[in-house]
Amino acid sequence: MTARVLKFLSTEKTLWKLLLETAVAVLAVGFLSPIGPIGLMGLIVIFAAIYFREVEEKKLFRISFWLLPVLALAAIGFMGPIGPVGPIGLITVFAALFFVLLGLINLFFKERFLVYGIFNTAFLIALSLLFFYFLRPDNFWILGTVFFIAVFLTLKEVFGFFGPLEGRRAALFAGVLGFLGLELSYILQFLPLGFMSAAVYLTLFLVIARETVVSSAKGGLNFSFMMKQITLFAVLTIVVFALSFR
Secondary structure (H helix, E strand, O other): OHHHHHHHHHHHHHHHHHHHHHHHHHHHHHHHHHHOHHHHHHHHHHHHHHHHHOOOOHHHHHHHHHHHHHHHHHHHHHHOOEOOEOHHHHHHHHHHHHHHHHHHHOOOOOOHHHHHHHHHHHHHHHHHHHHHHHOOHHHHHHHHHHHHHHHHHHHHHHHHHHOOOOHHHHHHHHHHHHHHHHHHHHHHOOOOOOHHHHHHHHHHHHHHHHHHHHHHHOOOOOHHHHHHHHHHHHHHHHHHHHHHOO
């Protein structure tokens, strides 16, 4: 009984810590981002303070930790309302993702692999949305280079977390998938798709490719798995294009 009480108190303490740090991050993004260079310096100091306070597995998630605020700042500062989602909605999405990320760093979740997979998928959607929102035929190679680097670093983190891919092998697979994603995005920009549909389709490709690489590295790649992935990709492709051409 005593052990259960101590475990509950420990979990509750961690939860309040995560909520407090998330609140600080959200307030920093919401109030300091419009100030300019001084606000940017303040943001860097605040997020650095949060990062270096973490003592568990922060190195595993350092790419997501630093890229997520950048995505939030770009979305809130430049994208404006996305359909029914305004600035408050964007900040809410950032708060949810940042809380989940801090929970992963602090070993708060039991199903860490499942939670990280969901988090990374949401992260890739946000990254793809930003990319296609700003994409124009005359700036593809500039934005494409930034997008490739972000996808490469993100997937390298994914493969390092799930294992057993590490080092050069993780970098190789991340680079190949990042390049394939960039090639697909080049084709998608010429199709009559809205930026949201294009972002969803690109994310779909990256997620299925990510799961295939992870499964292969763990020895779980077989004919049944491949058929499920191909079928899923084909069905969702039809759905995305059917909704776009409606």
